[in-house]
């Protein structure tokens with residue numbers, strides 16, 4: 001796709017390395033470790049201190065250092081090689097051109113409330129956003145003409161601090177857009193804006209452009225003159241708890257997003273909604289046709305085939321719904337424009353509960369989309385059951401909701417050391433074969449000790465990183481010594497290390513492994529077989545049970561009997577995620593089945609050779625083959641939560657004690673566990689090709705995008 005803005009020329013760079021400025025403005029660099037090195041090598045300390053932000057680096061670095069780099073032969077060799085890659089990335093023939101030439105000039109629009117692209121652009125809260133970010137990166141790699149729409153949150157997502165007593169504190173960090181890879185979209189030096197009409201006022205939004213490889217991402221921003229103070233805050237934060245703001249945000253995303261693409265002269269051929277937050281786009285598309293003479297029924301029929309909806313929520317309560325009075329308050333102007341009465345309008349998305357009717361965003365999307373899917377096989381099945389009432393004449397298995405299991409963007413999450421190892425042992429173009437299962441049998445040729453050495457290196461790197469984080473936090477003050485211990489300073493880089501990091505929602509049961517503390521302490525504190533567990537994660541600021549769960553975990557972690565082997569790391573984000581999924585030995589996930597629609601962090605861990613130890617839910621239920629990791633509990637329904645929790649905990653302790661720990665410490669004379677490595681190789685062979693966004697985006701193309709072009 002073409003870009004509509006030019007990155008500002010605001011750096012004072014020597015001519016020989018002037019393109020660093022251009023690179024800083026294309027997030028392509030975030031999935032090219034060599035590009036990160038190119039920035040880092042200029043000044044490693046500054047690079048770390050600025051949180052891997054190349055724009056700030058280029059703004060703050062001394063000119064002398066730049067001049068020096070521009071004369072350094074080694075540096076220039078790296079620079080030239082990298083830009084050769086960068087340029088050929090945009091020109092070489094893509095998978096889409098080869099396999100689906102029909103997408104020429106037929107863009108796919110992708111709407112999401114959040115995008116997790118890099119830690120320096122904190123416009124994501126968790127898995128949903130990271131999945132969206134990975135979807136864009138992969139679409140770029142595959143040459144799929146995708147355009148994305150979301151929000152430029154002025155305050156970003158909060159940073160997390162944990163008080164001495166374990167309570168989560170939320171710090172808001174107003175973002176400085178000048179430090180971020182965003183460029184305002186303008187025409188004749190004036191911002192291009194769109195308007196939304198609410199009954200008592202209009203809201204205006206401007207549009208920022210982000211370059212994600214070849215994919216443009218457009219971010220709406222209501223912080224503009226002309227809007228009242230409250231409306232200016234509409235796009236300040238993710239997921240306002242206040243329902244008025246929440247519904248206005250979603251109108252802005254769905255309706256405003258369509259208008260933004262029109263204002264930018266795009267005419268997408270497919271419209272993909274990542275979760276129900278964007279469902280209002282279906283109405284705006286219908287409204288366009290009603291304005292040119294169609295009835296609503298005709299308009300809905302005509303637009304249906306191009307709408308694609310992905311649901312991520314396996315429980316009715318988790319889905320986005322609004323009370324009807326809010327619809328009256330904010331959308332009363334819309335129903336005559338759709339040629340509908342209020343009743344007809346409400347009927348489209350009505351979800352009837354014992355306590356009354358609500359306007360359901362997933363119902364709206366399901367009814368007005370030609371293609372819908374859940375994000376794993378089990379989640380597809382659960383969704384068909386959950387939404388069967390919308391198609392009362394159909395049997396559950398015929399409910400038109402399919403599934404596309406999530407994946408992760410391999411280059412974004414794989415450690416550089418591991419990529420280097422693959423480069424050494426595989427063909428140069430190994431990355432092109434990523435999603436070919438047979439290709440990965442080549443792993444058998446990689447010597448065990450080389451793989452083991454990479455794993456050890458990555459765990460050491462994690463331990464040192466945690467130490468530097470604590471040092472920094474300790475120096476800032478207000479941190480109790482026991483918190484220093486709880487943050488991982490006593491971590492042993494040679495001990496078996498388990499990671500548990502994700503959003504703290506109660507169904508994820510972070511405390512399952514703590515349910516019998518005495519037993520756990522006995523297991524982790526055995527001589528010569530130490531085990532450590534690293535926890536991390538944020539709770540939504542309005543989620544009191546989630547925050548209480550963090551507190552419970554934190555209070556346990558602080559106990560002296562843990563020996564500093566249980567730790568909680570503050571402020572989980574994509575940067576910490578990268579260190580954890582690359583550095584630990586085992587990735588644990590203990591959701592209450594079947595509530596984890598897919599889960600993706602375990603895939604990031606697996607592609608780095610980390611073994612999963614998880615409940616048979618979401619993606620792991622599909623990936624687990626009996627020897628590429630371990631399961632917790634059984635693939636079945638339990639009579640009650642109590643029974644389920646007790647059975648899962650018992651299974652967890654048993655497997656940890658009798659299988660995982662002995663296997664890890666069963667070493668040959670060179671201190672290598674060959675059985676462990678055999679499992680690692682199995683995990684990588686089975687998971688890398690299947691649970692990648694390469695497989696996932698291709699599947700979206702085959703199942704949804706390409707068929708939509710024909711409708």
Ligand SMILES: *Cc1c(COP(=O)(O)O)cnc(C)c1O
Nearest residue numbers: 126127502573574577599600601
């Ligand atoms: C991958 C990722 C998630 C999602 O993790 P799940 O295991 O799917 O819950 C959440 N937050 C961050 C920062 C991530 O990188």
